[in-house]
Amino acid sequence: MEEVDVEPTTTLIPGVGLRQRHVGFEWGTGDILVYETNFKLQGAGSARSGTPSVHVVRKDEDIYSPILRKLFNESHHIFVGLQNIQEDLPSKNKKPQFVSISKNYRSVIRACMEELQQGAVSAQDTSVIAQYSNQVSILLAIELIWNLCEVLFIDAAPAGVLLLHLLDWVRLHKADVDERAREVLQSESPTHHHAYWEVVISFVLQGRMDEARQVLVKQANLQPASRPIYQLMDSLLQKMPIFNPGGTQTLTEFDVKWRHWHEECDRCLQDNSFASNRHLETICKILVGDEDTMLEHKELLGTWYHFLVSRLLYFHPTVKPSELHYYAQSSMDMFLDFRSAPEPLDSILLAAFEFDIHQVIKDCSIALNNWWFVAHLTDLLDHCKLLQSHNLHFGSNLREFLVLEYASGLFSHHSLWQLAVDYFDHCPEFGRVYLELQLERVPLETERKALKVLRICEQRQMNEQVRSICKIMAKRALSNNRLGSALSWSIRAKDAAFATLISERFLQDYCKRGSFSDLDLIDNLGPAMLLSDRLTFLGKYREFHRLYGEKRFTEAAKLLLSLMTAKIAPRSFWMTLLVDALPLLEQKEVIFSVDQTHELMFCLEELTSDNSDGKPEQSAQDEDIESTKLELLRLALARNLAMAIVKEGTVEA
Amino acid sequence: MESINAKYVSQKISKTRWRPVHAAALHQPTCFATGSWDNETNQVCIWGVGETGMACEDDELEGDPQLLCECKHGGDVLDLQFLDQERLITASSTGAVTIYKIHADSQSLSVAHVWDRSHHYQRASAPCTGVVCSSPDVVSVGEDGRVILYKADQRGIKNADSSTIHAVTFLRTTEVLTVNSIGQLKLWDFRQQGNEPAQILSLTGDRVPLHCVDRHPNQQHIVATGGQDGMLCIWDVRQGNMPFSLMEAHSAEMWEVHFHPTNPDHLFTCSEDGSLLHWETSSGLDTPSFLQSRNTSIMSRSAAAPAGGNQSLISAWLNGDSSKGRLETTHMLPSQTLSVNSLDVLGQCLVCGTDGEAVYINRQVPV
Known part of the structure; x- marks a missing residue:
């Protein structure tokens, strides 16, 4: 048995297990059904059999x-869109596409987050507010992780650019600085605001030099006496070199420039230039990368990864991706102080800084309550060819496993199941099997829904499922006595057996009522008629009635005879056909020729000799009618034969 | 395509309809209704788009459609029509036909009248698949093959069809046209007694189910239908029982077809394949012959001008020369995967709803 990474959590289901009973369950597609069994635990009191209920979990x-x-x-x-990116593009052209797709995913998360926040604000119910804010915090974490993965794995920025991206990352997720700054600047006297220096330092910690300088100027203007040291700080902030990836400057040139600036800051600190102003001195200490000073402002940093990025900014701006994990680990240790254990989010980010993609995905799968994030991120990383192609001992590979899990969850939803289809389509190994099994279980309330499911099946050549859906619809129509509809469905399924069954029903109805129903359908069967023998007979028999109705007797007679001689008509129906021939035989004009009459007589004899063999018990009255019919037929046939012989003899003569 | 606004609405949309505007007023419609399907509880919603009396006439597009009011709907909304400005009527998968009333400047929506189980089998109820209204009459059709006319007294044609009727439209005040799942168009005249249609038109042999039908707004004999194979058919109900022309339009079921109400040279279709097409036939004589962006194979019977008819009145749709390429089709939506279930066009505004739970609005349709 596999080792479990974390102990499974216990979910209490309200109302279950209270009466000391065993709990039974049944797997569903995305949920399980839980119920109490009748089995009692030993020593349990006389549990009353309360109202039995099934809980959906x-x-x-x-x-x-x-x-x-x-x-x-x-x-x-x-x-x-991502699945449709051409495989054959050179990977150099693909990277920007992947980055933009990653950004699209993130912007969708952000849009969703904003809406949830609005929802939380406008909601009245406290439980709804709690639910919304819980979802917001999950999405925030998801976006944070995704953004870091985008910087580290998908964009895979080299040294120099890497830090710029990390700075953007931190700025985006520590946006409360802007709010504070606005608050301070809009107050009556910003310089006396209690958060004034916090704002300046926050800007510096995020490397937002221009904004820090703008705020600092306000203080400098008020203190003419100490203007020189403000000017000194201003020039330090202004001079800080920032790597420009688009420019001509190489990384080494930048490094030299940066060291030069760093030494200058250090010199200012050594000669106590800022000794008269402790705030400016703090800033200067941050500029030279003094970790203790930064850690004194923990509440401004907020998180260890902010500390990491600020530390790199003023200590090692040309950090290489491969060196990151060392700084990350030490920053976390320093920041968290060994006091508090790292939370799941911390370990996920740390794993990302260590470039351990599989660990990131695994931890996310455990920590998050939905598959959306891991499935989409893994899929994107897989497209970037970043996942090792090792196979799992279950399923095919990691990407497919996660996408299948996510899609199965979607499919269990009454409405989102349509989305899942495309996900299954892009799971080469097991997607089709999953889809087949799931599609058969979609409840079909209306024909329109059935048509949509059918279209999905037909596009994927799932003939088995097409047949099964059509059969369900045909059966339903049949049980509602909609023969025409049922026949259309079985024709669509090419289900000969069922078509035969329905044709039988049509013929029975005809025998009972003496007229056909659903003529609009039967008259327009066309080639579909050939699906089953019985259906062919039904169509042809109706054609006979039409010809008869149009007084095209000769053609009608010919068709009627051929129905019997070509064995299209079931034997049980022959009597009806022969009785149908009666009015034709009784016409003044001779319609059946000598040969045809002979054939009719032959048919009648065959039928009667058959019947005499194993004839079931019949009431005397029925037998009476039968024998009258036979006598009438024989008489009519004999008379017709006589007339035909006379007529044919006359013509020949 | 830039002028298209998308809004995700958290429900699969089965129908979208613009609220009609006063004929006298020239301004564009600002409200539309949507109906959802396949949800645990389905809804009818009224949405507003921009220009709500505000004086901000910026060129930039007014933002997203805003939800004005909503009301629960029992079962899937299978069809939705406005009776007039205040009332709309829905067809439900439960077989009910419901009239909703919009109150006080779109602030609330309530049920005004329900015909429960209008469509039913002997025991169970049957989904109602379509409604159409021509004030004051309403006609509904359903999977049970019934055609029901709602007046002071309800009149139904039982067993009007052996198959499911998918859609219905008024030809004249007393005549409706239905399409069914075995590819037939049936013309019903309510002045006639009995259960027989006045006329049956069909594509011989194919039996391809037809899903939608719309009548030319000015020339009542011209009718467009769309079917399961995505073909667009133009029929002249006066002439024979063959379609006038057949055009390959979509690769899957065509769910709706609409002539533009005031400029009927334009026609719009949407389909299960996720596309929305704009068809334009030019009635002018010298149009460039670039056309057919898709492979539009056109079969056409030779045009027989109606005797005594004014030439200029012959619709471009029945112009026999369509093979010369007078028909232009444009895709209206960016690439899409999930079905476009419904569309409606009024003035320069087009709205459509999809299974991707999105509503698209284009307020600059070139017509």
């Missing part, structure tokens, strides 16, 4: 959030 309740549904729908669109 859902694995993934996020699917049922109306706002998150937008996330699923929009990301489906991006997912399909």
